[in-house]
Amino acid sequence: MDGKVRVQATINGQPVEFLCEPRQSLLECLRDILDLTGTKEGCSDGNCGACSVLLNGRLVNSCLVLGVEIDGGEVTTVEGLAGPDGLHPLQQAFIDHAALQCGYCTPGMLLAAKALLDRDPDPSEERIRQWLAGNLCRCTGYDRIVRAVQDAARRMRRDADVHAEG
Amino acid sequence: MKPFQYRAPTLLGEALSLLASAGQRARALAGGTDLLVQMRRGLINADLIVDVKKVFELNRLDFDPSDGLTIGAAVPLCRICESPEVAQHYPGLVDALSIIGSVAVRSRATVGGNLCNAAPSADSIPALIVHGAVCTVASREGTRQVPVARFCTGPGQTVLGPGELLVSVRVPPPRPRSGARYLRFTPRYEMDIAVVGVAAWLELSEGLTTIANARIALGAVAPTPLLAVEAGASLVGRTPSAAAFAEAAALAQSIGAPISDVRGTAAQRRHLVGILTRRALEGALQRARGAEPDGRQG
Ligand SMILES: Cc1cc2nc3c(=O)[nH]c(=O)nc-3n(C[C@H](O)[C@H](O)[C@H](O)COP(=O)(O)OP(=O)(O)OC[C@H]3O[C@@H](n4cnc5c(N)ncnc54)[C@H](O)[C@@H]3O)c2cc1C
Ligand code: FES
Ligand code: FES
Numbered sequence: 001m002d003g004k005v006r007v008q009a010t011i012n013g014q015p016v017e018f019l020c021e022p023r024q025s026l027l028e029c030l031r032d033i034l035d036l037t038g039t040k041e042g043c044s045d046g047n048c049g050a051c052s053v054l055l056n057g058r059l060v061n062s063c064l065v066l067g068v069e070i071d072g073g074e075v076t077t078v079e080g081l082a083g084p085d086g087l088h089p090l091q092q093a094f095i096d097h098a099a100l101q102c103g104y105c106t107p108g109m110l111l112a113a114k115a116l117l118d119r120d121p122d123p124s125e126e127r128i129r130q131w132l133a134g135n136l137c138r139c140t141g142y143d144r145i146v147r148a149v150q151d152a153a154r155r156m157r158r159d160a161d162v163h164a165e166g
Numbered sequence: 167m168k169p170f171q172y173r174a175p176t177l178l179g180e181a182l183s184l185l186a187s188a189g190q191r192a193r194a195l196a197g198g199t200d201l202l203v204q205m206r207r208g209l210i211n212a213d214l215i216v217d218v219k220k221v222f223e224l225n226r227l228d229f230d231p232s233d234g235l236t237i238g239a240a241v242p243l244c245r246i247c248e249s250p251e252v253a254q255h256y257p258g259l260v261d262a263l264s265i266i267g268s269v270a271v272r273s274r275a276t277v278g279g280n281l282c283n284a285a286p287s288a289d290s291i292p293a294l295i296v297h298g299a300v301c302t303v304a305s306r307e308g309t310r311q312v313p314v315a316r317f318c319t320g321p322g323q324t325v326l327g328p329g330e331l332l333v334s335v336r337v338p339p340p341r342p343r344s345g346a347r348y349l350r351f352t353p354r355y356e357m358d359i360a361v362v363g364v365a366a367w368l369e370l371s372e373g374l375t376t377i378a379n380a381r382i383a384l385g386a387v388a389p390t391p392l393l394a395v396e397a398g399a400s401l402v403g404r405t406p407s408a409a410a411f412a413e414a415a416a417l418a419q420s421i422g423a424p425i426s427d428v429r430g431t432a433a434q435r436r437h438l439v440g441i442l443t444r445r446a447l448e449g450a451l452q453r454a455r456g457a458e459p460d461g462r463q464g
Contacts, residue, residue, distance in 0.1 A: 023167040133269075
């Protein structure tokens with residue numbers, strides 16, 4: 001009945017295989033089995049966004065996904081954002097704009113912002129605020145977060161131009 | 167959460183057999199945005215979770231000008247809202263589906279789950295009702311069709327019997343000179359549950375001067391979403407006007423049994439039905455005339 005199930009997935013670009021109980025959420029699997037504790041638990045009912053990760057390119061609340069559901073899928077967590085050359089532009093912009101205080105919401109905010117910029121490299125402020133509506137922050141008042149996302153979007157567009165020009 | 171077995175069949179027949187074999191102890195899992203929350207709270211216990219997201223019939227999103235729109239019960243809301251065909255032909259549906267939860271919720275949440283969870287405030291249901299949408303329900307014994315307007319029977323209650331699965335929802339083809347609008351009132355713009363929701367659908371006569379057909383549906387004012395039959399009928403044959411819309415709004419206010427709870431009082435809910443019915447009718451009229459209503463939700 002409570003037998004464990006084998007799950008194979010790609011997490012932050014790495015093939016991963018683990019055993020979990022069907023009742024364990026993706027959040028629990030990431031934190032308790034795979035030791036990826038960057039993803040946070042706030043409410044465990046879909047309201048706070050602290051547990052946000054990307055699943056097959058879509059932003060999801062990992063507390064509302066079962067670990068077994070990611071079998072064959074691709075997951076990106078905050079641990080997968082930085083590249084070999086250093087922090088992701090969103091991470092750097094959050095630091096530069098002091099867009100965090102306690103930092104508890106930050107991993108989720110970063111993934112939500114990444115999901116947005118992956119689709120829309122130049123979002124309006126309203127779109128950024130709507131897109132981040134599922135991510136609660138008790139510290140910053142959101143303004144600095146919005147500025148950081150706008151700035152990261154600018155940097156990423158600039159970098160894309162440089163690449164395009166060779 | 168209590169322990170359970172998990173299965174993710176790819177064939178409809180297999181899903182139906184699994185559900186039938188475990189009877190009341192089995193549950194279908196779509197996006198999980200209601201089910202996993204309720205299981206974690208101990209409100210629902212199941213021995214077998216049948217993940218229906220891999221079943222082909224539940225994953226279809228097809229538009230055909232003569233058949234209309236078929237929405238598989240397990241298609242996530244994000245896919246429906248991103249479809250150019252849905253945006254073009256059913257903007258009144260997008261009104262409702264695009265405001266459910268957050269981006270992350272809409273990556274998972276489905277129309278099937280919204281219907282089967284049967285919350286009185288479920289945003290998709292009034293919008294589906296005014297479009298005349300019909301559910302396809304299957305069990306090992308066969309399939310049957312149930313209009314969305316008759317699908318919910320009470321809070322959390324539906325017409326589904328043991329072993330029955332909602333397969334898809336069919337929305338009839340868009341009719342010329344018709345338009346729909348869904349509006350809800352929430353204290354916050356995002357991430358909130360409707361205090362009241364109202365959907366309206368209008369079809370104009372050939373000269374665009376009179377209303378040939380009208381439907382209005384209300385959410386969160388009764389144990390189930392309601393088709394406001396008389397309010398809609400009062401508009402048929404009339405010239406669209408503020409006076410006609412106000413009369414329909416008054417008729418909509420006279421039905422249902424709104425309650426007072428943390429989200430609002432019964433009196434506030436009745437008041438909101440009046441305001442939102444008029445505004446939804448105005449938006450539906452604009453769309454029937456080929457224009458896009460401005461302004462955001464509520
Ligand atoms: C943070 C948050 C915000 C939300 N905001 C809104 C909102 O603004 N408006 C709104 O209406 N809802 C809202 N919801 C509720 C929820 O997201 C929706 O009701 C959603 O559409 C449910 O779909 P699902 O696929 O996640 O359903 P699930 O949780 O997978 O299933 C819901 C129920 O339906 C049953 N079921 C699912 N599919 C089938 C099927 N094919 N056949 C038979 N039974 C089935 C399940 O067994 C379960 O009982 C919110 C939820 C959260 C967590
Ligand atoms: S912990 Fe998942 S949304 Fe709050
Ligand atoms: S920085 Fe503390 S919750 Fe956002």
